[in-house]
Amino acid sequence: MSGQTAEKLAYMANQIARNLVHDAAPVASVADHIVTFWTPRMIDILVAQGRSGLDPVAADAITQIVAGRIPPSQSRATDPLVHGSDAG
Amino acid sequence: MGYERQADFGTPEVRSDTQVTCFIDGREVTVPAGTTVMRAAALTGGSIPKLCATDNLKQFGSCRLCLVEIDGMRGTPASCTTPVAPGMQVHTQTPKLHKLRKGVMELYISDHPLDCLTCSANNDCELQDQAAAVGLRDVRYGYEGENHLGEMPDISNPYFDFDPSKCIVCSRCVRACDEVQGTLALTIDGRGFDSKVSAGLTSDSFLSSECVSCGACVSACPTATLQEKAVKEIGKPERSVITTCAYCGVGCTFRAEMRGEQVVRMVPWKDGKANRGHSCVKGRFAWGYAQHQERILSPMIRESIDMPWREVSWEEALSHTAREINRIRDTYGRNALGGIVSSRCTNEEGFLVQKLVRAGFGTNNVDTCARVCHSPTGYGLKTTFGTSAGTQDFDSVEDSDVMLVIGANPTDGHPVFASRMKRRLRKGAKLIVIDPRRTDLVRSPHIEADFHLPLRPGTNVAILTAMAHVIVTEGLADEAFIRERCDWDEYQHWAEFVSAERNSPEFLSPVIGVEAEAIRGAARLFATGGNGAIYYGLGVTEHSQGSSTVMAIANLAMVTGNIGRRGVGVNPLRGQNNVQGACDMGSFPHELSGYRHVSDAATRALFEAEWGVPIDPEPGLRIPNMLDAATDGEFKALYIQGEDILQSDPDTKHVMAGLAAMECVIVHDLFLNETANYAHVFLPGSTFLEKNGTFTNAERRIQPVRKVMEPLNGYEDWQVTQELARAVGLDWNYTHPSEIMDEIARLTPTFAGVNYKRLDAEGSLQWPVTDAAPDGSPIMHIDSFVRGKGKFVVTDYVPTDERTGPRFPLLLTTGRILSQYNVGAQTRRTANVVWHEEDLLEIHPTDAENRGLKSGDWVKLASRSGETTLRATVTDRVAPGVVYTTFHHPATQANVVTTDYSDWATNCPEYKVTAVQITPSNGPTEWQEDYDAQATRSRRIAGVTGLQGAMEPAE
């Protein structure tokens, strides 16, 4: 994973945070926004980054997402979608 | 349908609560008060001779052919100007009238060439019909006298001719240009015998005049004076099919008038509810690309993008593609695959592409080009109102008192709707235009905006918040509406925010670049001027705060109570013909059709039951994320239907790098577009003339697209996608797009009542079509918002990170012009190029002078992302510090300079703000030359036999 994408994702998360700071519960709003629109892989990249480069609201949101998350499938062997659609 | 002219009732329909009954030649008829005798007669099946009247123009009463006798009335009044009265007894065919009409007709014919048999309008000429109707057999006045028979035709317009020798000076063309189009390009010069139609000054031709080639005058002309060139070349049509324009989001419907498999002309359909019989130059005339020699008709493949293309059979292309898809899925996993749905293709085609990606590839990596235009509309309106769509139908504008147009240039982008706006504005509605450029709407014949606020690009949120500040602090908010319809607590939180001093026009004026008093004036007018309607376009969405701007617009509509009835509302003007439809069909990576999130188990269950496969509960990648993932080596294959992301998406170099990193790029299109330079598979597409389906326009109106000729490439696009799906192992067996629509209706609550039978019978339906709204929904949120209570969202102004500085001191904003469409792949392949041969850079005289530039000079346009060259045009349409260009031509590659900044909520790119520098230049940049060379290399096609390099014809 190139640093460039991680940097870009951090930029996006910060941008979301800046635009949602006036919400009643900004951290929850940012977390909700990211979970609604980002792929798990994008979130993983950001999680791997840690808090560096993130503004506090975005960083807290990521922490909240991680806390509430069901672990992703470990291998494609346990991924139901691969089996369900591997028709040809 | 056979070929017959559409019925003409002579004078326009009248709306009235009172009905009047009268008798036409003894036939009883009841019509709304104010209806003319002529129209009443036509409604009973009668036909009073006429020449100067036609039912989309106000009655004029000049030809005197339509005379009638009315019991109790003296003389012979003109039926086109006489309204019916209760109990009126009208006689339309009497010996006296016969004689009078014959005399009138004789005068007309005596100054008209009698070459009917060889005239291109033979059997399709109202003059000829009316001469027959009045029984004219011979002409007593000879041709020896003075006449106009020797006058030279004007053939300057690429699509229609003007032959003055055939003109009867009925002035229908002049009135059509005034009333229907609103351009006022034509006049009748001179008086009496000398009077004649003219496009401006005597030296002027149609091409050099103000004429925008909409064709309204051509449709209105009762003779062969103004006539399509194609009718002369091909001959009179013999059948017609109703279909929908494939260019912009207005969704005009047309009669494709055919001769065999050839389109003779596209005539705007009078019963079309979006266009009401009007059209623009694109839909009316620019369909010749369908037969363009550069169209690719056989599938092609290649192993790598530096090899020439190899033409192959459909079987080989599809099995090769399926093998590649399966290989990539086995090697890199299903999330290395994705697809792009086109907003130019039909609903059914879009639905199938996302179904192929979700059910066949097994991923939610599907997106649509709406990502780069109206994704913020979806987000913003869903958040505030609960539905990702505009609130009104187009007819609604007839009841608007104040129009606020922001970030839209309707006379160029949505011309037919612009004509309807102008018609309302000429009747006295007020106009506020918020746009960095002085668009044509700001000042045009008989129209002058009450306020033009030429803001600095990138300050939309600031100006809308400042207007809200004025409305709230000056007590102009519609509290009754807000209390009843919106969440009161959220409103108070918002009202407190906008009331803060830092959101006042005075405080924000230096940022916005507009006088505080003008902002106050505009806000007061919008809040107090009666029915207020907001129309917006990509100048709103394509910003780093695009979604915030859409929500700020929604806030403004709610705070003034302008939602839920005719004449008001929030109206996104959609760019491409089927942007609304593509979004509705589940083309976004996080949503299934009808805007239902993939994480919703109940929705997924519905699709899983119908499709027999599991649906991923996690959102997929958006287009920019796909490109990022590709450069990271994680995304490998992309099926792109009908889009040219390399030309249309921002930051060209980044798009190139993303595409180059993929192993299988499948382009399904009409032409070898720019994206195809990086493709491994090319599947030829079909044009809108060659397929069945539906488009959904900006008013949520679903309209049929009908096949008028067989696809030259062999398949309709939905069939190509179906074959690809079958090749990857899906058992799809659709035999007609109507079956796809039935599936959409089964799976999508807002489409529950939509089917082809109803569309055929009713012409169109506006979703939601549900049990609660069985006939569709012209206007939404009437009694309550779809989400329940309307939601006020605080939209704080966050300046974009794209800033001007010493190196890049100017702001570039981009747009489009009337005659060209989007990346221009279609319009550049028509005669429309006479109006726009190249993209030009508009620059203010002061900025030009500082750089020693004049109109016509080559300039280098450079930003942090890249640079390109084009020619300058010096104009005060743009403010100092702002430059503007269009993106219709690949040679310019305006997106080389746009950045990858994007909307915070949707990643819609920030096309409308780029910091740039302009310097004199003497020709294309090195990058442009390299790009050209690569493109030429990439478009080579080897011999059909597969001997690579054996034959590499130049294009």
Ligand code: SF4
């Ligand atoms: S084509 Fe349209 S703009 Fe041109 S003269 Fe005719 S009505 Fe006017």
Ligand code: SF4
């Ligand atoms: S050009 Fe046609 S419409 Fe115009 S005045 Fe002449 S006959 Fe009438």
Ligand code: SF4
């Ligand atoms: S391009 Fe738009 S306005 Fe023009 S004819 Fe087509 S749908 Fe109508």
Ligand code: FES
């Ligand atoms: S049609 Fe009535 S006066 Fe011409």
